[in-house]
Amino acid sequence: MIRSLHCGQDLKTVTGGIGLALCERLLSHDAQVQLCLACRNGQRAEAARQALLVSHPQAHISLVQLDVGSMHSVFKAAQEVRQRYNRLDYLYLNAGIMPNPQVDHKAFYKGLFSGKAVHMFSTGEGLLTQKDEVTSDGLQQVFATNLFGHFILVRELEPLLCRPGNSSLIIWTSSSNARRSAFSLDDLQHKQGNESYSSSKYASDLLSLAFNRHYNSKGLYSSVICPGLVMTNLTYGILPSFFWTLIMPIMWLIRIFTNTFTLTPYNGAEALFWLFKQKPEALDPMAKYHSLTSGLGNNYTQPCKMDIDDIMAETLYEKLLDLEDAIRKKL
Numbered sequence: 001m002i003r004s005l006h007c008g009q010d011l012k013t014v015t016g017g018i019g020l021a022l023c024e025r026l027l028s029h030d031a032q033v034q035l036c037l038a039c040r041n042g043q044r045a046e047a048a049r050q051a052l053l054v055s056h057p058q059a060h061i062s063l064v065q066l067d068v069g070s071m072h073s074v075f076k077a078a079q080e081v082r083q084r085y086n087r088l089d090y091l092y093l094n095a096g097i098m099p100n101p102q103v104d105h106k107a108f109y110k111g112l113f114s115g116k117a118v119h120m121f122s123t124g125e126g127l128l129t130q131k132d133e134v135t136s137d138g139l140q141q142v143f144a145t146n147l148f149g150h151f152i153l154v155r156e157l158e159p160l161l162c163r164p165g166n167s168s169l170i171i172w173t174s175s176s177n178a179r180r181s182a183f184s185l186d187d188l189q190h191k192q193g194n195e196s197y198s199s200s201k202y203a204s205d206l207l208s209l210a211f212n213r214h215y216n217s218k219g220l221y222s223s224v225i226c227p228g229l230v231m232t233n234l235t236y237g238i239l240p241s242f243f244w245t246l247i248m249p250i251m252w253l254i255r256i257f258t259n260t261f262t263l264t265p266y267n268g269a270e271a272l273f274w275l276f277k278q279k280p281e282a283l284d285p286m287a288k289y290h291s292l293t294s295g296l297g298n299n300y301t302q303p304c305k306m307d308i309d310d311i312m313a314e315t316l317y318e319k320l321l322d323l324e325d326a327i328r329k330k331l
């Protein structure tokens, strides 16, 4: 029996996000898989569960309330999961936000006519900024949601993930927007800049490496994926919906030039699903696994070496442990 916990799985009002598509794919692949959806909104979580039960009436799907941006909620949810289960095989760390995104239109038009248009469309590099906020824990919201809440969750679920004779895998939904230059070890939470999304995703790449260094000996492995550009609530939030509808034909056209425009949540979940079928021990800790879709619509997963190093990863890990101590004392 395989138990898998998914963070951020709510049924979305418009599209259904990547997490929900992954659940559909997992259940279609193996009807026996036990899913536990960790979501912040109870009603939407129940709607997601019901939607999955329509196509998989026998499925084992449970819910746990989790706001990964609130540390109190993370500790509570982890306790709940520990009471319910004695083992976890997969932990999908998929919840993610990009609040108040702004597109730099000038950079977009400049990029279009530079030799780097394909790179710009694959990574969104230099095009996006965000306005971050501070949570009630006193943390930057993007850092807390995209990185730190997940870090605490993994640490709290260690007894279920590290079991003698069993290997387990944690999977971070990162991004090709993760960029070293957006991240600083002196400003982990990205208080100073306006690319908190890029910074948090780069930090998750580093943290995955650090988790591998610290936990492989206990049977816990960590991997990172990028789903490509997928039309979900996250992307619909970047520009008005009518604009996306208008440019949709252009988006499908761009797919001929870049296989990173996966566009549908089903396609975007490809690498998440692919990892589920791999032996954790065989995965490359330095690789980001990309969901890709060819011009003809064929999905595949491709590893790409990350721009990360052990020293940076270790420093980040140490700093997160210090912050964990401080948060534990406060709560």
Ligand SMILES: NC(=O)C1=CN([C@@H]2O[C@H](COP(=O)(O)OP(=O)(O)OC[C@H]3O[C@@H](n4cnc5c(N)ncnc54)[C@H](OP(=O)(O)O)[C@@H]3O)[C@@H](O)[C@H]2O)C=CC1
Binding pocket: 007, 008, 009, 010, 011, 012, 016, 017, 018, 019, 038, 039, 040, 041, 044, 066, 067, 068, 069, 070, 094, 095, 096, 097, 145, 173, 174, 175, 176, 226, 227, 228, 229, 230, 231, 232, 233, 234, 235
């Ligand atoms: N779409 C894209 O092109 C890309 C997406 N990604 C990453 O993929 C992941 C999934 O995003 P996607 O499906 O596109 O977007 P969605 O907005 O559809 O999904 C994000 C999910 O995260 C959940 N979530 C957000 N904040 C919290 C929180 N504090 N606690 C618990 N759950 C939370 C949301 O729940 P709720 O319904 O309550 O809002 C939602 O279910 C994210 O990490 C994103 O950064 C990476 C690269 C590209």
Ligand SMILES: CC(C)=CCC[C@@H](C)[C@H]1CC[C@H]2C3=C(CC[C@]12C)[C@@]1(C)CCC(=O)[C@@H](C)[C@@H]1CC3
Binding pocket: 103, 108, 120, 121, 122, 123, 124, 127, 128, 174, 175, 176, 177, 228, 229, 235, 238, 239, 247, 250, 251
């Ligand atoms: C497609 C056209 C004609 C215009 C849209 C321009 C941008 C809004 C768009 C181009 C590349 C996109 C992109 C992302 C957001 C929207 C774009 C900047 C992401 C940054 C979204 C979140 C991610 O994690 C990345 C993988 C995306 C990379 C590409």
